[in-house]
Amino acid sequence: MNKNFTDKCEAALYSSIIFILIIISLMIPEFMNYGISWASIIEVIPIFIIALLGSLFYGIPVSLLSEKLTKNLYNTRFLIAGFIHMFFGFLTILVIKGFGLFAVGTSLLFFLCDEWLKREKGVITKKIIVQNGSGLLALVVLIGYLSCNLVEYLKFKSREYYLIPEGYVGKVTVLYNVEKAPELQKIKDYKVIKVNDEGYALTSLSEPRGEIDNKYYYVDKKGKRTEIDYSCIHDSRSGGHDVYDFIEFKITDFGCGETFIVNGKIKSPNIKHSLSVEEILQREGLE
Incomplete structure (x- = not known):
């Protein structure tokens, strides 16, 4: 087997071991508070x-490509090779999103392990590493920053714009996948969901997934909107009923704050009776 390829397999193994040791070190505070759990170790x-598989089947080809592209360089080879490794690690974010941050980290470790093995064979010198170290550090910071921002940008977010009758206090239920629901409207990037006086809404949308980035508004009879503070909203639960998914949340006009966000107990005297999912289905003829 090609010696260079064997060395890169070693680099893949070493970098994976170092990566796991870093992960375990980050778990030390948990171990100190709750004791060592075999379940955590097995995870x-x-x-x-x-x-390891990522380094073998993705990292090694990238490393071989890097060597080919930088073979005629000397003083800047270390810096440019490091950039190539991390750049290809960065590209994985487009596919595996948040997990791509781990790919960026392992690509850097793989590169450093590979360079260390070369150093032992006299291919590079400490002087070159020192000269390029500051540049590589800057690249790490830059690509780390871009990676975090790209992951945030690629996150799937639930953007729903709730229009709720003014003064409504109580549970709100939204039924999804309802074909006969009113035609979908949008306000910028938000999908409008109009809640009726009885505290429920029907929509043809599928149940949202991902990070919640919703807006909630009271609407009076003249159409004037007043934004509802998030501290007055409690996300209760979601579920399914045959072909219809649903979510429920609660709104209060009294006792807003962290306690309500967590426990959802409405203490307002203005609370209104709300229908169950079964009652909504029956009323709308959806059973």
Whole structure:
């Protein structure tokens, strides 16, 4: 087997081991508070396997490409090679999103391990590493910053714009996948959901997934909107009923704050009776 390829397999193994040791070190505070859990230790095994496979089947080809592209360079080879490794790690964010941050980290570790093995063979010198170290550090900071921002940008977010009758206090239920629901309207990037006086709404949308980035408004009879503070909203639950998914949340006009957000107990005297999912289905003829 090609010696260079064997060395890169070693680099893949070493970088995966170092990566797992870093993960375990981050778990030390948890171990100190709750004791060492075998379940937690076992959880790192698939992470190690994924990191190793990623380094073998993705990292090594990238490393070979890097060597080909930088073979005629000398003073800047270390810096440019490091950039190539991290750049290809960065690209994985487009596919695996948040997990791509781990790919960026393992790509850097793989590169450093590979360079260390070369150093032992006299291919590079400490002087070159020192000269390029500051540049590589800047690249790490830059790509780390871009990676975090790209992950945030690629997150799937639930953007729903709730229009709720003014003064309504109580549980709100939204039924999804309802074909006969009113035609969908949008306000910028938000999908409008109009809640009726009885505290429920029908929509043809599928149940939202991902991070919640909703807006909630009271609407009076003249159409004037007043935004509802998030501290007055409690996300209760979601579920399914045959072909219809649903979510429920609660609104209060009294006792808003962290306590209400967590427990959802409405203490307002203005609370209104709300229908159950079964009652809504029956009323709308959806059973």
